[in-house]
Amino acid sequence: MIRKIGIGTGIIVSIFLLFKFCEFKKNDAEDLNYNTNLIQQQIVNVGKLVVTEGHFSEVITYKNQEKYLLDMLSFEKKALVIVNADVTVAYDLHQMKYDIDEENKVITIISIPKEEIKISPDIQFYDVEQSKLNPFTADDYNKINKSVKANLAKKIEKSSLKRNAQNRLISELSKILILSNSFGWKLQYKGEVIKSEKDFNQKIKL
Template identity: 80%
Template structure:
């Protein structure tokens, strides 16, 4: 009789432990699912177009000469060109690729889109001089437009516009870093752990 009672107690205890284990496992799974959803939502919030704007101006003198009769006669055209350009440097974070490892509580940034630079110049001509034998043509305007954009590209490289855009990008990505740190997850990029915003800038090579 006592033996049956002991066996019964053991069976009941085993059943209770089994239920408790199942509840614990369920709570664990619910917690992982909640954390994963929260992280995915944060990435969605970060996944937007980060745009930094700048304005540049320059003055160009354009000259072209057409020669005839063994270079004895020439016809020149020239103009003073004033350029005002709005420039944007953008990172489309909708294109960012990432991987979430729920088991190891790790987010890996797989790739970040390259910056997109858009130059919108407003070109105005002043002091235009031309002749019927050497007038301004579509080819001249194409050359001028190409030259303007090349000069502006050099100015952009020497300016702080691109670095400002990169700082804004890091600021956006830091929102993911803050959340992972708060939740006890790990953020990685190219096999390295990102622990601080400074790490983020260095490891993303920005």
């Protein structure tokens, strides 16, 4: 009789422990799913256009000469070109590619979009000199516009504009790092674990 009671008690305890184990696994799975959804939502929130703006000015003297009669006769046209340009450097983080490994609790950033540089020049012409045999044409304006954008691109490379945009990018990506660390997840980029903004700075190159 005592033996039967012992067996019965053992079965009840086993069932109780099994139930508790299943309940624990269920709660653990629910927590993992909740954390994953929360992290995904944060990445969506971060996925915005990070923009840094700048202003550049320059003055260009444009000259062109048409020659006739074995270069004995020439007609020149020239103008003073003043340029004021608004420049934006942007990262569209909606284009960022990433992978979430729920089993190992790892977020991997696969790729970060390249910066988008937009130059919007306002070009004004002064002291325009031309002749009927060598007037300003649409081709001249296209050449000037192309030259202006090329010069501005060089100025942008030498300025701090791209660096400032990169710093803002790192600041946005660090929000993902903070959230992942708070849930005990790891964040990886280019095959290495990212532990701080400094790690991002070393990995993201202009």
